[in-house]
Amino acid sequence: MRRSMVSRAFLISLVAGVGWVLLWAWLTRAGGPVPKLFFPSPEEVFDRFLKMWTRPYLGSTLLGHISSSLSIVLAGWVLAGIVGVPLGIAMAWWRKLKWIAFPVFQLIRPVPPLAWIPLTLVWMGIGDAARITVVFIAALVPWMMNSMQSVYSVDKLLIDAGRTLGANDRQILSRVVCRTALPTLVAGARIALGNAWTTLIAAELLAATAGLGYVALNASRMLDTDVLLVAMLLIGILGALLSIMMQLATRFLAPWSIRQSRGQ
């Protein structure tokens, strides 16, 4: 009963999706009520999308801009993980370290990561380093907070119980500690990646020589609305893909966490 309702809603959504695109095409048709300068038609966007793979726009093809954006996001995200995870675990382990380091983070946290962009620009100039730094700042806090939380989530009683039942250190680590800690850690990684992507787009709008945000802003200045829409849609699609990838990673790394949340 419930299942058929869900699939019915999906079907309606599918039909409605097609309907929305048709409405878009009808509104933006040649001689229609919405001029191209305001909003391009779907076929113009699609045409431009196909052309941009082969014909360079602002110095590189679409693939070049996409790989520029993705490589900076991944660099900042991975660096934040390399720093954030050990720091978070250490802060949970030694409470004095937490007492010392946590107030500094509390002080910095209310400032949106993108407010740092002008500062990094003054310090490092327009380049990959400035953007990687901003992405790093955006991704560091979720990495760190969730690593800290994941240590707290391990129940000492369970470790003792495992030990009493004759588990060795390796078994305790893999069967007890990782089981409880991994879901929180992976969730941190997912939030960090989402933040990183959002912040990178802002950074590219402000200072970049390649990347999807850079393409979007320049397209807006040159009134290339079709290019602008291609860039916006790609930003959305890539963000969604990154999020789906992290969900798959959760399923692969910590499948029990999904079963748990479904059971609740």
Add this chain to the structure above:
Amino acid sequence: MTQTWVVEPAHWSAKTQATLYGAASLLGLLFLWIAATSIFGWIDPRVLPSPFEIALRFADLLVDPFGGATLLGHVLGSLKRWGLGVVTAAILGVPVGVLFAWAPLFRAVVNPVFEILRYIPPFAWVPIAILWFGASTMTQAMVVFIAAFPAIVINSQLGVQQVEKILLDAARVYGAGSLRTLRRVVMPVAAPTIYTGIRIAVSNGWMALVGAELIVGKNGLGFLISQGQNNDSVSTIFVGIISIGILGLLIDTIVQRSEKILLPWRGRLDQAGGI
């Protein structure tokens, strides 16, 4: 557990110790900063100005206009645009969320558009907003709206879905009309979740506003920062960053506090074991 230390007598609670360590750490950092800039001059003031310089610049900006307005003018400009975006998002978002929960057909029809737009980060809307509205208040308000709207819709939907059907049936049996049911049965249950959505929206909107003002605008705190960057005035950038952080914190605190005043029954419900 029983060991006593000279520096931290056992009768000090962990909380006191944490505060002391935190204060020492922050003061140490401040001292290091002063030492590196004012005392030893290891760092070029054009790269990192001393705290005193930033304080002076702060006082300066309060009186002398920079980038077309004093600091207060920029703050008010930012708050105006932020308020416009967030209030519009709340006025439109709550009814849409209620409709999402109550009218599955409406939800199914609108969902494809909503989901696609939700995945596009608010800043990615800045270029198209510039194209539509130019460098005006509307551009920034639109970006704030886009950042705030989804959180309000989703949480309103969740909140309304929490209302148990039996309560609605009971209200109907006792002869309450739909408006009365909405006001007396649905809203008390849904309001805390909706409020959570508004709280998220408020801080998302603030963040988006700063980004939008950095990219385009004629005043506001983000604009102040970008002017500081253009004039190579790092101390102005710092004043902007600090003001944004303080205001963001202040807004969140006000929203959090006013929840207790606006929704006094929430705490009671939580104590009673949740909804």
